[in-house]
Amino acid sequence: MLIAVDFDGxxxxxxxxxxxxxxxxxxxxxxALQSKGHLLILWTIRTGKELEDAVEYCRKNGIEFYAVNRTHPEEEIDEHISRKVNADLFIDDRNVGGFMGWGEIWQWINKDATDEETQNYQKRYLKAQRKTFCGFLQAIFCGK
Structure with missing residues (x-):
């Protein structure tokens, strides 16, 4: 699938x-989506330096996008027309009903995942949630 992903939010x-x-x-x-062969497009309102910063932030976190604010990497961008991209799926915090969360997105896209794949993913997801929650508690009680 060709998947367009928003950045902010x-x-x-x-x-x-x-x-x-x-x-x-x-x-x-x-x-995980890329490892399954999905092509990711960064689809964001950002332009210029803010866009470069977002792309670099993603690169430092292990994500290289197939394209940025366009359907194909070789597509010419005309700044006077809409940057609407053609994708099979859009992941955005402004979806109807809001952003469902990355764990739910993974499960929805990977309906055919084995039980072992799903269990491994869920364990890592819960570990990440605990780490974030513990950091939140530390900030409240330790003033950090």
Whole structure:
């Protein structure tokens, strides 16, 4: 599948024009999607330096996109027309009903995953949630 993925509010928390904190399990899920052969498009409102920063942030976290704000890497961009891309699936925090979460996205896309694949994924996801929650508690009680 060709999958368009938003950046702010989806891969990271909304802090535009800064880069927010990574959403729990975003990069793990994106890597799992790529390992299954899906092509990822970064589809974002960002342009210029903010876009470069987002692409570099993703690259440092192990994600290289098939294309950025276009359907194919070789597609010419005309800044005077819409940057609508043609994808099989759009992952965006502005979906109807909001952002469902990366764990749910992985499970929805990988309906045919083996029980072992699903269990391994769920264990890693829960570990990431605990790590985030423990960091939250530490910030409250330790002032960090």
């Amino acid at each position: 989806t891969i990271v928390e909304h802090k535009y024009p800064a880069i927010g904190k990574e959403k729990i399990f975003a990069f793990e899920t994106l890597k």
